Amino acid sequence: MKTILSSRTSSGIKAALGGLLALVALGAAQADDARGKQLYANCVACHGDDAQGMKLLNAPALSGLSEQYIVNQIKKFKAGHRGGNVKDATGMQMRPMATLLVTEEDIGAVAKYIASLPSKPVEATLVGGDPEKGKMLYMTCQACHGPDGKGNDMLNSPSLINQHDWYTLHQLHKFKEGVRGSNPEDVTGSQMRPMAMTLADEQAMKDVIAYIQSLSE
Numbered sequence: 001m002k003t004i005l006s007s008r009t010s011s012g013i014k015a016a017l018g019g020l021l022a023l024v025a026l027g028a029a030q031a032d033d034a035r036g037k038q039l040y041a042n043c044v045a046c047h048g049d050d051a052q053g054m055k056l057l058n059a060p061a062l063s064g065l066s067e068q069y070i071v072n073q074i075k076k077f078k079a080g081h082r083g084g085n086v087k088d089a090t091g092m093q094m095r096p097m098a099t100l101l102v103t104e105e106d107i108g109a110v111a112k113y114i115a116s117l118p119s120k121p122v123e124a125t126l127v128g129g130d131p132e133k134g135k136m137l138y139m140t141c142q143a144c145h146g147p148d149g150k151g152n153d154m155l156n157s158p159s160l161i162n163q164h165d166w167y168t169l170h171q172l173h174k175f176k177e178g179v180r181g182s183n184p185e186d187v188t189g190s191q192m193r194p195m196a197m198t199l200a201d202e203q204a205m206k207d208v209i210a211y212i213q214s215l216s217e
Helices: 002-040 067-079 089-098 104-116 131-140 165-177 187-197 202-215
Strands: none
Touching: 002 104, 067 089, 067 104, 131 202, 165 187, 165 202
C-alpha cells in the first residue's frame, strides 16, 4: 500500500513540476513576444504596424521573412556589412535603427515578433515585365530561393513571396552594381552578387520579378 501511495505521490509531484515548467515557459514566451512588439515600435514609422513596408520611405515588407533571416540582416546592418556603402542611401537609413537593438536577446525578440506577423499580397507597381521570360531566368534563382520562392534558411536565402516589386528591383540593381554584397564580410550577400549579374539589363530584372510576383498570387 505504501509503495502504491509513494508511486502516486511521485507521479503527482512530477505532473505538478511539469505543469509549473510549462507555465514558466509560457510566461517567458509571452514576455518575449511583448518585448519584441515593444521593440518593433521603432520600426513602425517606416515598415508599418503590419510590417508590410512603405514605398514612400523605400521600406520593404518584412512579414513573410523568416526569423533567422531577419536576425542575420539586423546583425549585418549593425556591423556595417550592409548599409555601409555611401551609395546605399536607404541602407544607411536602416543602420542607426539596427543599432537601437543592443543585445542578442533584443534582436531575437524583434525578429521573432516580425516573423509572427501574417504575410499578405502586395500591389504590383512595375510594368512591362514578362513572367514567361522571367520563369526561364528564375531557374538560376530557384536553387536557393526554391521553386516556390519561399527561400531556404539553410542557404540563408529569404522568401521572395509578397515582397514589393519596386524593392526587389532596387536590390537587384544594388547587387549588380556592387552597392550591396561587395563587403568581404557579407558572405551571403556576396553569393547573391553573381546571380544578379546574370540578369543582362533592367528588362530582365522586370521579367524575373514579374514571375516572382506570379508566385505570390
